[in-house]
Amino acid sequence: MNKKEKIMNAAINFFSENGFDKSALDDIAKYAGVGKGTLYLYFKDKEDIYIKSIKYIFDKWIEKMDEVIKLDLNASEKLERYLDVNIKQITSNMTLAKILMREIPNFLLKLHKSNKMGPMKIYKKREKHLNMIIEQGINSGEFKNVNKGIMANIIIGSINSYVMKYIFHSDKICEKDFKEYKKIILGLVKKEVK
Amino acid sequence: MNKKEKIMNAAINFFSENGFDKSALDDIAKYAGVGKGTLYLYFKDKEDIYIKSIKYIFDKWIEKMDEVIKLDLNASEKLERYLDVNIKQITSNMTLAKILMREIPNFLLKLHKSNKMGPMKIYKKREKHLNMIIEQGINSGEFKNVNKGIMANIIIGSINSYVMKYIFHSDKICEKDFKEYKKIILGLVKKEVK
Amino acid sequence: MNKKEKIMNAAINFFSENGFDKSALDDIAKYAGVGKGTLYLYFKDKEDIYIKSIKYIFDKWIEKMDEVIKLDLNASEKLERYLDVNIKQITSNMTLAKILMREIPNFLLKLHKSNKMGPMKIYKKREKHLNMIIEQGINSGEFKNVNKGIMANIIIGSINSYVMKYIFHSDKICEKDFKEYKKIILGLVKKEVK
Amino acid sequence: MNKKEKIMNAAINFFSENGFDKSALDDIAKYAGVGKGTLYLYFKDKEDIYIKSIKYIFDKWIEKMDEVIKLDLNASEKLERYLDVNIKQITSNMTLAKILMREIPNFLLKLHKSNKMGPMKIYKKREKHLNMIIEQGINSGEFKNVNKGIMANIIIGSINSYVMKYIFHSDKICEKDFKEYKKIILGLVKKEVK
DNA sequence: TATGAATGAGCTTTCATTCAT
DNA sequence: GATGAATGAAAGCTCATTCAT
Numbered sequence: 022m023n024k025k026e027k028i029m030n031a032a033i034n035f036f037s038e039n040g041f042d043k044s045a046l047d048d049i050a051k052y053a054g055v056g057k058g059t060l061y062l063y064f065k066d067k068e069d070i071y072i073k074s075i076k077y078i079f080d081k082w083i084e085k086m087d088e089v090i091k092l093d094l095n096a097s098e099k100l101e102r103y104l105d106v107n108i109k110q111i112t113s114n115m116t117l118a119k120i121l122m123r124e125i126p127n128f129l130l131k132l133h134k135s136n137k138m139g140p141m142k143i144y145k146k147r148e149k150h151l152n153m154i155i156e157q158g159i160n161s162g163e164f165k166n167v168n169k170g171i172m173a174n175i176i177i178g179s180i181n182s183y184v185m186k187y188i189f190h191s192d193k194i195c196e197k198d199f200k201e202y203k204k205i206i207l208g209l210v211k212k213e214v215k
Numbered sequence: 216m217n218k219k220e221k222i223m224n225a226a227i228n229f230f231s232e233n234g235f236d237k238s239a240l241d242d243i244a245k246y247a248g249v250g251k252g253t254l255y256l257y258f259k260d261k262e263d264i265y266i267k268s269i270k271y272i273f274d275k276w277i278e279k280m281d282e283v284i285k286l287d288l289n290a291s292e293k294l295e296r297y298l299d300v301n302i303k304q305i306t307s308n309m310t311l312a313k314i315l316m317r318e319i320p321n322f323l324l325k326l327h328k329s330n331k332m333g334p335m336k337i338y339k340k341r342e343k344h345l346n347m348i349i350e351q352g353i354n355s356g357e358f359k360n361v362n363k364g365i366m367a368n369i370i371i372g373s374i375n376s377y378v379m380k381y382i383f384h385s386d387k388i389c390e391k392d393f394k395e396y397k398k399i400i401l402g403l404v405k406k407e408v409k
Numbered sequence: 410m411n412k413k414e415k416i417m418n419a420a421i422n423f424f425s426e427n428g429f430d431k432s433a434l435d436d437i438a439k440y441a442g443v444g445k446g447t448l449y450l451y452f453k454d455k456e457d458i459y460i461k462s463i464k465y466i467f468d469k470w471i472e473k474m475d476e477v478i479k480l481d482l483n484a485s486e487k488l489e490r491y492l493d494v495n496i497k498q499i500t501s502n503m504t505l506a507k508i509l510m511r512e513i514p515n516f517l518l519k520l521h522k523s524n525k526m527g528p529m530k531i532y533k534k535r536e537k538h539l540n541m542i543i544e545q546g547i548n549s550g551e552f553k554n555v556n557k558g559i560m561a562n563i564i565i566g567s568i569n570s571y572v573m574k575y576i577f578h579s580d581k582i583c584e585k586d587f588k589e590y591k592k593i594i595l596g597l598v599k600k601e602v603k
Numbered sequence: 604m605n606k607k608e609k610i611m612n613a614a615i616n617f618f619s620e621n622g623f624d625k626s627a628l629d630d631i632a633k634y635a636g637v638g639k640g641t642l643y644l645y646f647k648d649k650e651d652i653y654i655k656s657i658k659y660i661f662d663k664w665i666e667k668m669d670e671v672i673k674l675d676l677n678a679s680e681k682l683e684r685y686l687d688v689n690i691k692q693i694t695s696n697m698t699l700a701k702i703l704m705r706e707i708p709n710f711l712l713k714l715h716k717s718n719k720m721g722p723m724k725i726y727k728k729r730e731k732h733l734n735m736i737i738e739q740g741i742n743s744g745e746f747k748n749v750n751k752g753i754m755a756n757i758i759i760g761s762i763n764s765y766v767m768k769y770i771f772h773s774d775k776i777c778e779k780d781f782k783e784y785k786k787i788i789l790g791l792v793k794k795e796v797k
Numbered sequence: 798t799a800t801g802a803a804t805g806a807g808c809t810t811t812c813a814t815t816c817a818t
Numbered sequence: 819g820a821t822g823a824a825t826g827a828a829a830g831c832t833c834a835t836t837c838a839t
Binding site: 449 | 812
């Protein structure tokens with residue numbers, strides 16, 4: 022892991038735990054094992070560390086999702102795997118969960134305010150992925166002819182809800198619940214079998 | 216409007232726009248038309264203003280939702296009205312939308328950290344409401360026998376997704392989209408008609 | 410002395426001794442007997458403290474010069490008194506001397522760079538004063554018909570030179586020297602007596 | 604130009620424009636085309652670069668003045684040429700002008716504070732030169748029997764005033780003004796002709 | 798000899814909180 | 819109750835200097 026990555030890892034650690042303003046560069050530097058001045062060799066300022074770090078962890082996550090999309094599976098299997106990757110990944114990693122829940126909205130509003138919506142495209146990835154899966158399912162006749170955009174948003178929203186639940190009741194989330202959840206989501210899109 | 220309310224209104228205004236840390240008590244006091252010291256007569260500290268203000272706006276919103284719940288309607292009509300109240304209210308009020316999107320998660324994580332989960336019950340209200348509506352639908356035979364908890368979460372998540380979309384593309388959100396959205400949500404729970 | 414003046418006095422003390430950048434607001438606040446934050450109640454930022462403080466001491470000095478100008482004296486006497494006020498005042502006050510020597514040029518270049526030349530008019534006061542005295546002398550027939558502007562500049566330059574000498578050899582500057590100096594300056598402008 | 608000179612040239616460039624504290628060694632090294640560490644092979648620290656650079660440009664300038672002193676001219680011609688060298692040189696080179704106006708005083712106070720007055724002798728050169736010219740004039744009967752030291756200081760001061768005027772009103776300074784100025788300075792020392 | 802990545806002391810500035818009035 | 823002047827801890831950021839290469 023090079024120095025830039027060390028810094029981003031440290032940053033993510035504090036940002037996810039305390040949010041942007043309550044995270045001190047002093048702590049991030051110490052945790053990363055570098056001098057405070059070193060941060061400024063790799064990043065322009067605190068916001069730059071924040072944005073690049075969020076994007077960094079997001080990109081790693083998106084990679085995993087992209088892999089699923091490329092698999093040679095039918096739409097139902099793919100959607101199931103996709104939910105696995107999303108929920109399992111997130112709920113096995115409190116940091117990612119907190120980022121998703123608090124920092125992403127904060128991050129988007131920040132970008133929105135400063136008109137730097139470029140990086141926001143990372144956020145649209147999930148929407149795009151789900152659109153692709155649903156389209157595949159419709160074309161292959163597996164899925165009902167639902168409105169892709171709206172359905173994608175419903176699924177994303179449900180993932181987020183699930184994550185939020187996890188953060189506050191992580192003990193009560195179990196494999197059985199998750200199976201039930203997946204079954205319902207699949208039920209939303211799959212054609213009824215007579 | 217008494218002084219405490221004036222302060223909370225001012226607070227909401229800044230918190231929703233700039234978040235907790237970027238909102239200055241100086242501005243809040245000025246906007247509320249009271250002295251800075253006065254804030255401390257009504258609230259313990261900044262966080263107390265934050266928590267009470269979020270709760271305040273939330274409660275007013277919950278009241279509206281409670282009204283719907285009490286109406287003498289069948290489950291489908293009630294769910295539709297409930298979505299109306301949620302989406303219409305939120306998307307006609309950017310402040311509320313931003314609170315929902317950014318401050319609520321932040322707020323919950325804050326409470327979670329400081330072990331003051333008491334106020335969090337306000338957040339469970341929507342879950343409870345939806346549970347009630349779905350239960351009514353199931354009992355009356357209108358709705359399929361879905362898992363209430365999971366379905367409630369899916370619906371809440373979809374509302375949140377919808378709000379986020381609104382914040383970033385408020386121009387593109389139209390009545391037609393909303394109708395389609397409602398039809399789909401209702402489709403999730405209603406029994407098929409032969 | 411009110412708080413703003415206390416701060417400016419403290420500021421002048423450090424700025425004259427160490428220059429702008431080597432003067433710490435921490436020290437200025439401590440010396441002034443106020444909290445660091447208090448500086449920002451009375452001034453916008455460090456540069457504002459600097460500019461206002463320089464202007465402050467300059468203005469007090471200009472007042473003294475203005476008094477001389479208003480005296481009912483002939484031009485020779487007035488010029489002599491003017492040199493007294495300039496040299497005596499400066500050389501009895503190392504702070505003023507250092508301000509004149511280092512901070513004023515620095516100050517002017519700063520203003521020049523930031524295009525805020527408004528306050529520079531304070532610097533033109535001496536030029537104006539001398540122009541007035543010389544004009545009076547010419548009109549009354551006491552002085553030769555010299556070029557006022559150039560002569561005023563020569564006199565100002567000579568004062569500055571004198572001050573610089575003082576800073577580095579304050580021990581060697583004596584009353585006798587000063588008398589000689591004044592005689593020469595007066596000799597530059599006064600008509601020869603047959 | 605060797606590396607040391609390259610560095611001093613770069614240094615002068617920044618010091619004259621921004622002063623000591625606002626000039627970054629980073630920029631100086633880059634401008635000089637050497638590594639930042641290299642600065643420390645040739646100089647002890649930033650102040651050393653500053654002092655040696657000022658001295659360097661000063662020495663080059665003094666050389667020019669020395670040449671005039673050595674010329675086989677009468678005192679009046681020499682003084683005129685001396686003013687030419689001073690004013691023309693300075694006012695054709697904003698860098699030199701700014702050094703003279705701001706950095707020299709700063710430089711001298713710095714040296715004075717750290718008791719390293721050795722290099723200050725460079726500053727006395729002009730005084731010495733003028734003393735020599737005036738002495739020559741007095742001895743040859745061209746000049747009045749003025750106090751050399753004081754007269755030298757008056758002339759130096761007038762040059763400085765002239766330079767300051769130039770920096771702020773460089774457009775308005777013209778050949779005609781300069782001629783008038785020289786005539787007056789010469790008038791100060793030359794014997795009246797019946 | 799030459800480098801530039803790395804450092805951390807030191808700076809300015811902000812702002813929640815206090816308290817005398 | 820109501821105020822706002824005063825505070826100082828805490829933060830982000832800069833940059834002269836070092837040192838492994």
